[in-house]
Each structure stands twice: as structure tokens, then as C-alpha cells.
Amino acid sequence: MTPDKDYAVPDIDTAVLDVVIVGGGPAGLTAGIYASRGRLSTVILERNMAGGQIALTELVENYPGFPEGISGFDLSEKMKSQAVRFGAELREVEAVTSLRREPDGLYSVVTDQGTLLTRSVILAPGVEAKRSGIPGEAEFIGRGVSWCATCDGPLYRGRTVAVVGGGDSAVEEGMFLAKFAEKVYLVHRRNELRAAPIAQERCFASPKFEFVWDCIPLRIDGDQAVEALEVENVKTKEVRRLPVNGVFMYIGQLPNTSWLKGIVDLDDQGYIVTDGHLQTKLPGVFACGDAHANPIKQIAMAVGEGALAAVQAQRYLDALACALPGAATAAGGTAAAPA
Numbered sequence: 001m002t003p004d005k006d007y008a009v010p011d012i013d014t015a016v017l018d019v020v021i022v023g024g025g026p027a028g029l030t031a032g033i034y035a036s037r038g039r040l041s042t043v044i045l046e047r048n049m050a051g052g053q054i055a056l057t058e059l060v061e062n063y064p065g066f067p068e069g070i071s072g073f074d075l076s077e078k079m080k081s082q083a084v085r086f087g088a089e090l091r092e093v094e095a096v097t098s099l100r101r102e103p104d105g106l107y108s109v110v111t112d113q114g115t116l117l118t119r120s121v122i123l124a125p126g127v128e129a130k131r132s133g134i135p136g137e138a139e140f141i142g143r144g145v146s147w148c149a150t151c152d153g154p155l156y157r158g159r160t161v162a163v164v165g166g167g168d169s170a171v172e173e174g175m176f177l178a179k180f181a182e183k184v185y186l187v188h189r190r191n192e193l194r195a196a197p198i199a200q201e202r203c204f205a206s207p208k209f210e211f212v213w214d215c216i217p218l219r220i221d222g223d224q225a226v227e228a229l230e231v232e233n234v235k236t237k238e239v240r241r242l243p244v245n246g247v248f249m250y251i252g253q254l255p256n257t258s259w260l261k262g263i264v265d266l267d268d269q270g271y272i273v274t275d276g277h278l279q280t281k282l283p284g285v286f287a288c289g290d291a292h293a294n295p296i297k298q299i300a301m302a303v304g305e306g307a308l309a310a311v312q313a314q315r316y317l318d319a320l321a322c323a324l325p326g327a328a329t330a331a332g333g334t335a336a337a338p339a
């Protein structure tokens, strides 16, 4: 997608930007669409490739506007080109390491490649899969241990895999793996799933699933590659060895916020705490998406919050511009935030 001819982000290494968005998943990209359409000079920083978790999702069925579903990759590509079209500068493979409020009220966003100066910040760093920490998990990464069924599923054609967890990720990714694998063990620590009912119905109907209830993973064994997952029944303490070629762990997610400790408020699980207008305790710093302490982790929620965060940033910048006599408008203006 070609960016708008009328508008381009100024030289981002020297200019004071209107908004820097940290994270290029659905929340960050939506914030980018709204901010750049609002003619704010906007940079989106993404430590990997834009798209976040959805880029690794085979099929998204519950995002409005796509009655047949859409591949997560295609959806993220559309969001990305929409943000870039309106002038947002997307910098991929650039990780933010710190955020600092300067004495003049501007923010320095420090990355592994430099420092950007901005009037406002939108935090949308997303989440990553939680590790179980069991023996063999780290050792067999890339040799049978994976968190991405979409990426690695085809490698398990005709083979046997275990999926650990009972949430939407475990069940949906397990269903995807069942397209290739001969058998899928679903190992869950309780005897009922947490996943959405429609997802549960589908996997209960699949002849490829064997449910291993009330069990937690103990260790992953193998020689050159994964050969077995050992699980323990939490009620009987019986240990069972499942002969598998692959193990996919979906036991929850962790927000990518360790770098924000002491900078904004985080809850006891590391999610970013904001007020009702998505502002953190720092003026002009907003948070949205899966890393925000919100009640549901859904793409629709993330894009809604991304839109709101951008509108709030615009209002913040407008208020700044009004507060400073002689200051230009927020977009492309020269006013600094009050300290």
C-alpha cells in the first residue's frame, strides 16, 4: 500500500513526534490508523514483525466483517497497510527498552537502535506465551517443542502431538494441528475446558483428540527430538508417558511489560493499569490491547482500545497546544508538554 502523498512523518530521528506507538499488533496498528488519519506524526515500533499474536493464528472467526473467517496473517497485513497508507511510519524489528519523561514533559522512547522524542506515547506491547519451565521444554525448542501451530503444524503430518492447556489457544491450535497430525492428546489440569463452547464442541467431535484430564506436564523426553511427554494426574499422582513427536504449550500468556516496571503502574500479573480513558499514571502515555489490564483478550477489544487510545492522545495533544500560548497545533506543532 502506498502511503498518502500529502503526508509523511518528519525525520523521526531528529523531530519531536506527536505519538510513538509501542507494539504493532491489532491494538497498536489500529492506534496507528487513527493517529495518522488524525494527522499526528506517528511512529509504530514493533520488536518482531507487525501483526502480533494474530499473525500466527490460522483462522480468525470472531472478528466482525469476515463472516467466513479470515486468516490471522491476512488480517494483520490489512491492518498494517491501512496504518501505513495514512502516513504512520512502521519500524519493525526494533525493540523498545525504556521510556523516560524528560524535564520539559516530552518522552524519550529508547530502542535498541536509538531514541525517539515524542509528545505522547501509546503502549500496546501485547503478550507472549507463558513457559511451563518443565525439564525438556527449553532443550527441545525447534526440535518438537513449539508455541506456534500455524508455523509448525504441517511438520506433524501423520504424527502424534500433545497440546497442553484448556483455553481458547489450546483448543483452537489443537484443532489446527488435527488437520495434519494423526492424533492429538489434549492435556488439561482439570476435567473441563475453559475455551469458548463452540471451540469445545468442535474438538469433542473430532476423532483425532484424546483428552488427558486432570493432568499436568512433568517432563519432555527425547534424544535428537521430542519422543514423549510425561504427565502426572493431579488427583491420583499416577504418571503417564505419552508417546508424542511434538508438544505445544498453551498455558496462558504473559504481558510484554517487564521493561515498564517502575515507569507506569502494573497489576500483580504485569498488565498495565490505566484510568477509564486508557491513560497511565503518566500524562500523555496511554495503554491498549492485550497487555492492558482489561477484562477480555480479543482482537475486537484490542482494536477498540487502540482507536480510543489514539483519540485520547489526540485530545491530550490538542489540550497541550491550547495551554501553551503561541503554540502550533498538536499535529506537527512545536509545543512541548508541560513538565
Ligand code: NAP
Binding pocket: 061, 062, 132, 164, 165, 166, 167, 168, 169, 170, 172, 188, 189, 190, 193, 194, 216, 217, 250, 251, 252, 253, 296, 297, 298
Ligand atoms: P488462558 O485462557 O489463560 O488458558 C490457559 C489454560 O492453561 C487454562 O486452561 C489453564 O487451566 C491452563 N494452565 C494455566 N497454567 C497452567 C499450568 N501451570 N499447567 C497446566 N495448565 C495450566 O490462555 P489462552 O488460551 O492462551 O488465551 C488467552 C486469552 O486470549 C484468553 O482471554 C482467550 O479467550 C483469548 N483468546 C481468544 C481466542 C479467540 O477468541 N478466538 C483465541 C485465543 C485466545 P485452568 O483452566 O484450570 O485455569
